[in-house]
Amino acid sequence: MTESTQHGQAQHGRPWVPWLVTALVVLMSGGMMYLAHRGTSRAEALAEQSRQSAMDAATRARDAETARLQLEQKLAALEAERTQLATEKEQLSQTVQEQEAELAKLKATYDDLQDKMKAEIADGAIRLSQVEGRIQVDLVDKVLFDSGDASISARGQEVLTRLGSVLAKVEDKSIQVSGHTDDSPPSQKLQSIFPSNWELSVARAVNVVRFLQDTGGVPARRLVAAGYGQMRPVSTNATPLGRARNRRIEVLLMPDLPSKRTPAAAVQRAIAGGAATKAQAKPARGAK
Secondary structure: OOHHHHHHHHHHHOOOHHHHHHHHHHHHHHHHHHHHHHHHHHHHHHHHHHHHHHHHHHHHHHHHHHHHHHHHHHHHHHHHHHHHHHHHHHHHHHHHHHHHHHHHHHHHHHHHHHHHOHHHHHOOOEEEEEEOOEEEEEEEHHHHEOOOOOOEOHHHHHHHHHHHHHHOOOOOEEEEEEEEOOOOOOOOOOOOOOOOHHHHHHHHHHHHHHHHHHOOOOOHHHEEEEEOOOOOOOOOOOOHHHHHHHOEEEEEEEEOOHHHOOHHHHHHHHHHHHHHHHHHHOOOOOOO
């Protein structure tokens, strides 16, 4: 048998070989395509995962920055609050120190007045009191004036000289001197000079103020004169003892507010000064 004959017989004997080759080629191509698609999908999944991770990281970074800014704001607020509290504490401490110093000065003035006026305080002619940063000295009229008179008596001058020696050393108080009477009107003899208790009380207050300024050395800018007549009694007018208590001069030491002086105070001093001029121009003595 020839070689060509043998080859022809071999081909006729294996007709499935071409199909097998084709199938193998197709399978290999499909496998390669599948592997390529799978690789592409995996790459896309990894890329998407990377993008999502990047977005998450960016979000976390923004959140962290926001948290950092909020923390800085809170720290700044806490620091501002701490500074404010420290300032308030310092101011409070300073205020307490000033108040303690003020109380110490007030007590020194009170003790000085008590020492200088101890004889009059003992016999009830002068009452000394201290309330809420104020000192008040009440002098019954007979200590300073003769009955029905606005001129200061010899005894009154001696008492006011001692009082002025204390008041002249007071540097941070306004000193209001106010005159008060009982409800009995001035006698007919005196009504030409003092038509009512208003004029009498004002004249007495102004004369005390002028004496404290001229003789006692109390600065005029600290002095205020006022007259209340019978309008502010401290006792009943139904008894001689009550009327005697109502006829008085009050000297009130009050915290000084130089930046808030009111026009009313200036007007009051001017009116009081006019009344004093009239009273001194026509001194009168008589029964009240």
